[in-house]
Amino acid sequence: MSLADVPLLFVLAGLVFYIVLAGPDFGAAIWQLTARRDGRGDRLRDLGHEAMAPVWEANHVWLIFVLTVLWTAYPVAFGSIASTLSVPLFLAGLGIVVRGAAYALRAGTTGVGEARRIDMASALSSVLTPFALGAALGGIVSGRVPVGNAAGSLVTSWLNPTSVLTGLLAVVTSAYLAAVFLSADAVRMGDDDLAAPMRRRALGAGLVAGALSAAGLLVLREDAYPVFDGLVHGAGLPALMASAVAGVATLGLVVARRYEPARYTAAAAVAAIVAGWALAQQPELLPGLTIDDAAAPRATLVAVTIAVLGGGAIVFPSLVLLFRLTLGGTLRGGGAGAAEAVAPGPRALLGASRHGLLVRAAGACLIAGFGLLTVLDAGWAHALGVAVLLGFVLLGFLALLPAELWER
Amino acid sequence: MSAALLHLALAPVEQDHLLQARQMQALSFAVHIPLVAFGTAFPAMVLFAEWLHHRTGDPVLLTVARRWTRIMVALFAVGVITGTILSFEMGLLWPNFMATYGGVFGLGFAIEGFSFFLEAIFLAIYVYGWERLSPRMHMLSAVPVIITGFTGSFMVIAVNAWMNHPTGFTMTAGKVVEVEPWRALFANPYFWHEIVHMYVAGYIVCGFVLAAAYAVGRLRGRWGRYERAAFAIPLAIAALASPVQVLVGDWAGREVARMQPTKLAALEGLGETETGAPVHIGGWYQDGAVKYGIPIPRALSLLAFHNPNARVRGLDAVAPQDRPPVNVTRYAFQTMVGIGTLLALLGGWVAVVRVRRGRLPETPWFFRAVVLAGPLAVVALIAGWVTTEVGRQPWVVYGYMRTEAAVTGAGGIPVGYGALAAAYALVAVGVVWILRRLAARPLEVEA
Ligand code: HDD
Ligand code: HEM
Ligand code: HEM
Numbered sequence: 001m002s003l004a005d006v007p008l009l010f011v012l013a014g015l016v017f018y019i020v021l022a023g024p025d026f027g028a029a030i031w032q033l034t035a036r037r038d039g040r041g042d043r044l045r046d047l048g049h050e051a052m053a054p055v056w057e058a059n060h061v062w063l064i065f066v067l068t069v070l071w072t073a074y075p076v077a078f079g080s081i082a083s084t085l086s087v088p089l090f091l092a093g094l095g096i097v098v099r100g101a102a103y104a105l106r107a108g109t110t111g112v113g114e115a116r117r118i119d120m121a122s123a124l125s126s127v128l129t130p131f132a133l134g135a136a137l138g139g140i141v142s143g144r145v146p147v148g149n150a151a152g153s154l155v156t157s158w159l160n161p162t163s164v165l166t167g168l169l170a171v172v173t174s175a176y177l178a179a180v181f182l183s184a185d186a187v188r189m190g191d192d193d194l195a196a197p198m199r200r201r202a203l204g205a206g207l208v209a210g211a212l213s214a215a216g217l218l219v220l221r222e223d224a225y226p227v228f229d230g231l232v233h234g235a236g237l238p239a240l241m242a243s244a245v246a247g248v249a250t251l252g253l254v255v256a257r258r259y260e261p262a263r264y265t266a267a268a269a270v271a272a273i274v275a276g277w278a279l280a281q282q283p284e285l286l287p288g289l290t291i292d293d294a295a296a297p298r299a300t301l302v303a304v305t306i307a308v309l310g311g312g313a314i315v316f317p318s319l320v321l322l323f324r325l326t327l328g329g330t331l332r333g334g335g336a337g338a339a340e341a342v343a344p345g346p347r348a349l350l351g352a353s354r355h356g357l358l359v360r361a362a363g364a365c366l367i368a369g370f371g372l373l374t375v376l377d378a379g380w381a382h383a384l385g386v387a388v389l390l391g392f393v394l395l396g397f398l399a400l401l402p403a404e405l406w407e408r
Numbered sequence: 409m410s411a412a413l414l415h416l417a418l419a420p421v422e423q424d425h426l427l428q429a430r431q432m433q434a435l436s437f438a439v440h441i442p443l444v445a446f447g448t449a450f451p452a453m454v455l456f457a458e459w460l461h462h463r464t465g466d467p468v469l470l471t472v473a474r475r476w477t478r479i480m481v482a483l484f485a486v487g488v489i490t491g492t493i494l495s496f497e498m499g500l501l502w503p504n505f506m507a508t509y510g511g512v513f514g515l516g517f518a519i520e521g522f523s524f525f526l527e528a529i530f531l532a533i534y535v536y537g538w539e540r541l542s543p544r545m546h547m548l549s550a551v552p553v554i555i556t557g558f559t560g561s562f563m564v565i566a567v568n569a570w571m572n573h574p575t576g577f578t579m580t581a582g583k584v585v586e587v588e589p590w591r592a593l594f595a596n597p598y599f600w601h602e603i604v605h606m607y608v609a610g611y612i613v614c615g616f617v618l619a620a621a622y623a624v625g626r627l628r629g630r631w632g633r634y635e636r637a638a639f640a641i642p643l644a645i646a647a648l649a650s651p652v653q654v655l656v657g658d659w660a661g662r663e664v665a666r667m668q669p670t671k672l673a674a675l676e677g678l679g680e681t682e683t684g685a686p687v688h689i690g691g692w693y694q695d696g697a698v699k700y701g702i703p704i705p706r707a708l709s710l711l712a713f714h715n716p717n718a719r720v721r722g723l724d725a726v727a728p729q730d731r732p733p734v735n736v737t738r739y740a741f742q743t744m745v746g747i748g749t750l751l752a753l754l755g756g757w758v759a760v761v762r763v764r765r766g767r768l769p770e771t772p773w774f775f776r777a778v779v780l781a782g783p784l785a786v787v788a789l790i791a792g793w794v795t796t797e798v799g800r801q802p803w804v805v806y807g808y809m810r811t812e813a814a815v816t817g818a819g820g821i822p823v824g825y826g827a828l829a830a831a832y833a834l835v836a837v838g839v840v841w842i843l844r845r846l847a848a849r850p851l852e853v854e855a
Binding site for chain 2: 053063072080084087090093109151312326382389393
């Protein structure tokens with residue numbers, strides 16, 4: 001392994017996180033479509049919404065992460081992929097727009113009718129988005145994205161046997177992961193009667209996902225032989241087997257109603273199959289384009305690696321905090337109520353004399369800022385000028401607020 | 409395959425719909441950027457209201473903070489999806505730009521990704537933690553949101569500054585070599601005025617739009633303690649930020665004069681290089697000069713170079729095919745400056761009345777002015793970006809890559825453009841709907 005491979009590992013890891021974390025977000029919306037139009041059906045829909053609302057934005061960022069690392073570290077590959085696969089990627093973008101808008105809008109709904117309609121739109125977009133993204137991946141897997149500016153077919157690059165398979169697999173996997181996660185969430189939130197229908201859905205989707213994966217190998221053999229070969233005869237074989245084992249274990253855990261560990265085995269199954277694909281396809285990123293050739297100059301690779309490791313050191317603990325608070329029930333969509341006030345009792349914070357002082361200080365800052373930023377030409381003066389003007393806004397803000405706000 | 413071949417592999421293509429691609433890009437930005445103003449400025453205002461509530465014990469301020477939180481989270485979600493579309497479009501519309509220069513500026517976006525993570529994480533903790541976190545922890549969780557609102561803008565503007573003033577790499581035989589990504593992004597002299605100007609703009613837009621909403625209420629007779637508090641906080645911020653923006657904008661103009669003289673000439677419609685160049689207000693640029701404008705002699709030389717007799721480079725300094733479209737750029741610029749001046753005057757009015765009389769202005773005309781200030785601030789924001797981006801034309805990477813060399817070879821751009829416009833129209837309807845819904849909620853619910 002060389003430096004040129006390192007960002008690709010980040011991309012693949014990001015892809016796994018995206019599938020495992022954002023997939024259930026789409027899947028939850030898909031299940032809302034299957035909920036009946038009665039009281040329990042509505043609660044099932046609310047469950048899907050409430051469990052995901054606090055985390056969907058963070059989960060979604062994994063996609064942005066994948067894109068940005070890809071275009072920084074492998075610009076030529078990114079340009080080729082984005083131009084040839086522009087149709088499915090654009091469809092995925094539209095789907096994400098609808099899905100995200102649904103989150104924004106659901107907060108304003110009154111009554112179940114409106115919520116149902118919004119859930120319907122978000123469910124349809126949640127089928128579209130994973131399918132389109134999966135189909136795009138299928139185009140890469142089956143070697144249909146040549147190097148160049150829209151050099152491949154805009155149609156068959158994503159409408160072909162492998163793409164249809166990976167697209168369907170993405171939809172079913174999303175639904176499956178969602179059902180597993182929501183079963184766990186239902187138990188955790190004390191909605192035990194919702195856990196049973198979710199469990200049935202999980203088992204059904206799990207079986208379909210397993211069958212699709214098996215059928216998928218046959219499709220790959222016909223349509224994407226190099227990757228098939230790598231998966232069953234080459235470096236990808238151990239990963240393929242690990243994925244199968246983890247998949248079966250997940251089903252077993254769901255049967256045994258052990259939903260929490262099932263989350264992790266399900267994630268492992270996804271991670272293993274992504275790893276298997278990567279191993280089977282390397283060292284080529286696109287036909288005729290090896291990873292080494294595609295990689296950006298060394299300085300960029302070093303910079304990306306530093307940025308991802310440094311950023312990860314901050315983001316991972318924060319993500320853990322978010323999931324612990326969510327899974328621990330501290331964060332939950334919906335709900336109302338008020339945080340306790342730590343009222344220090346009535347007090348006038350700003351007496352008349354302090355107010356005059358604030359006004360004068362703010363005025364002085366404005367004049368100094370004008371001199372530094374506008375009259376002088378040196379860089380240091382501009383920096384100082386911006387700082388002083390910031391002081392003007394802060395001091396002025398305190399002075400400008402009506403006195404009645406500071407009272408009580 | 410060698411790197412030189414690779415560069416050729418994504419060579420420029422014929423694209424009949426370059427114009428639509430550019431319009432699609434502009435539309436996507438024009439939708440994203442006002443939302444982003446809320447993403448950067450709103451958390452600080454919400455946090456301030458919550459903090460003041462805890463200081464004073466005033467339940468009205470808690471109502472303000474909680475109602476604002478709902479609006480903030482809805483707008484944030486729309487900001488996220490429109491930003492995602494932008495990220496897609498970088499590749500979908502401009503693959504050759506990404507393929508050639510992604511290695512130079514992409515780092516900025518990669519770091520921005522982490523900023524988005526933190527923003528989304530702590531926003532979720534803040535929004536969904538109202539009931540169950542202690543007040544101190546709850547307020548603390550807003551701090552990273554405020555910081556990442558800044559760092560997110562920081563990174564993306566570093567990219568924009570780089571496009572306007574590319575540094576940190578060398579071109580050899582049409583190929584990017586010797587890349588220094590850190591220097592390209594963070595040691596770029598074009599960067600500082602852009603980030604400061606944009607950040608201040610965020611507070612102006614968020615402040616005036618919110619204040620405008622409550623001013624409408626006031627004109628319709630809704631003026632309880634809640635409305636007064638919710639009006640005063642954003643108004644105070646925006647009123648102070650507007651005069652500052654005039655100073656910062658002037659600084660931006662001087663930096664443009666120094667580093668992008670052609671853009672400056674387009675902003676001012678200066679056809680020929682002149683000493684003691686004037687500024688024209690209004691008018692129309694035609695055949696190398698501004699017609700029917702009101703001239704202010706020597707003002708341009710004075711403003712741009714602090715010397716009334718300074719020589720200012722005109723558009724004639726570069727070949728015709730290297731000049732940006734003058735009237736679009738110039739009118740966008742004049743719109744921004746005009747609105748900026750009016751907003752600063754409005755801010756001055758607020759400050760003078762508050763200091764002299766000890767209260768905010770109360771005449772209906774004042775509230776009508778604030779109602780107008782909200783949309784005008786948004787217009788100024790978009791006009792400013794049109795100034796920057798259209799003024800950069802015909803280059804996507806200033807002086808290095810032309811926009812037509814960056815564009816995709818894929819067909820169907822008009823279809824995509826239409827679909828996106830339709831989707832955004834629906835989203836706009838949805839946003840209006842949700843904001844009205846949230847505003848219509850009875851106040852007692854959370855007080
Ligand atoms: C509320 C918004 C707002 C207001 C009131 C103003 N501006 Fe502005 N302006 C922007 C919002 C903006 C912006 C955020 O849209 C831009 C686009 C790129 C940038 O850095 O800031 C911008 C760009 C921009 C540029 C081009 C910078 C470049 O290309 O790098 C100049 C020269 C000015 N502005 C000058 C002014 C002046 C002289 C103003 C006041 C009288 C003014 N702006 C008010
Ligand atoms: C002046 C320019 C820009 C500024 C100041 C800016 C700032 C922001 C901010 C503060 C957010 C947080 C969401 C919100 O507040 O609504 C956001 C979201 C986003 N922006 Fe922008 N942005 C700009 C341009 C761009 C560009 C050019 C791109 C991509 C090419 C982009 C991509 C994104 C993405 C992907 C998100 C969603 C992040 C998430 O999933 O949480 N933005 N932007
Ligand atoms: C800060 C991040 C930004 C980045 C990285 C960015 C990048 C780009 C790119 C790649 C293009 C297409 C190539 C070109 O036409 O030169 C473009 C065009 C354009 N952008 Fe930006 N942009 C940014 C912010 C904005 C914002 C906030 C607006 C607000 C409206 C905007 C308005 C436009 C317009 C109007 C065009 C089309 C210009 C033309 O073709 O005449 N940009 N930008």
